[in-house]
Amino acid sequence: QVQLVQSGAELKKPGASVRVSCKASGFTLSSYSFSWVRQASGQGLEWMGWVTPNSGKTGYAQQFQGRVTLTANTSTNTAYMDVRGLTSEDTAMYYCLRPGGYWGQGTPVIVSS
Amino acid sequence: DIQMIQSPSSLSASVGDRVTITCRASQSISVWLAWYQQKPGKAPKLLIYKASSLEGGVPSRFSGSGSETEFTLTISSLQPEDFATYYCQQYKSLWVTFGGGTKVEIK
Numbered sequence: 001q002v003q004l005v006q007s008g009a010e011l012k013k014p015g016a017s018v019r020v021s022c023k024a025s026g027f028t029l030s031s032y033s034f035s036w037v038r039q040a041s042g043q044g045l046e047w048m049g050w051v052t053p054n055s056g057k058t059g060y061a062q063q064f065q066g067r068v069t070l071t072a073n074t075s076t077n078t079a080y081m082d083v084r085g086l087t088s089e090d091t092a093m094y095y096c097l098r099p100g101g102y103w104g105q106g107t108p109v110i111v112s113s
Numbered sequence: 114d115i116q117m118i119q120s121p122s123s124l125s126a127s128v129g130d131r132v133t134i135t136c137r138a139s140q141s142i143s144v145w146l147a148w149y150q151q152k153p154g155k156a157p158k159l160l161i162y163k164a165s166s167l168e169g170g171v172p173s174r175f176s177g178s179g180s181e182t183e184f185t186l187t188i189s190s191l192q193p194e195d196f197a198t199y200y201c202q203q204y205k206s207l208w209v210t211f212g213g214g215t216k217v218e219i220k
Contacts, residue, residue: 033207035207037211044200044211044214045157045200045211045214046211047209047210047211050208050209059207059208061208062114099204100159101149101159101168103157104156106156
């Protein structure tokens with residue numbers, strides 16, 4: 001069955017970078033585009049961007065342009081999200097999602113000194 | 114960017130009530146709209162896709178309607194397990210956007 005399994009919780013200091021992975025099973029990564037969404041505690045869903053694994057093409061929400069990089073490795077069936085220059089406002093749960101309503105379980109990222 | 118305005122932001126209802134949540138798009142999205150349910154600590158769960166298609170395994174008390182810019186999620190008879198937050202999502206293009214959410218609370 002379709003599964004998206006994300007990497008574990010991250011605790012980072014302000015200014016650091018973080019990489020979150022999303023490993024797909026039950027389907028071929030290259031067949032779909034992937035989005036990443038974040039959710040701060042008690043807040044709504046904020047779409048961050050998309051990546052098309054086949055072509056490597058990406059698109060980003062304006063507020064994340066230049067600070068977020070989305071990539072995918074079709075040989076390992078894994079998508080990645082890199083965020084640079086972390087601040088406390090980046091503390092949130094991060095999700096990968098695939099068309100058809102498939103979501104990863106979420107990765108909490110905490111940014112604290 | 115396509116903006117999604119969802120209303121109300123919260124509501125209180127009783128078990129058995131009929132509940133309606135509205136989502137308005139800033140431009141036409143045809144029927145490229147999904148509805149999700151989210152419970153605390155969990156990833157969102159797909160309820161409705163393509164504006165009115167019920168996802169497999171979702172109870173028939175959930176229904177969606179609308180097209181172009183106006184959409185509605187209806188719960189015909191609210192059950193205890195339906196108390197949660199609901200989000201609409203447009204996916205007309207790869208640049209998707211979400212509504213702000215509607216928290217359904219127990220009256």
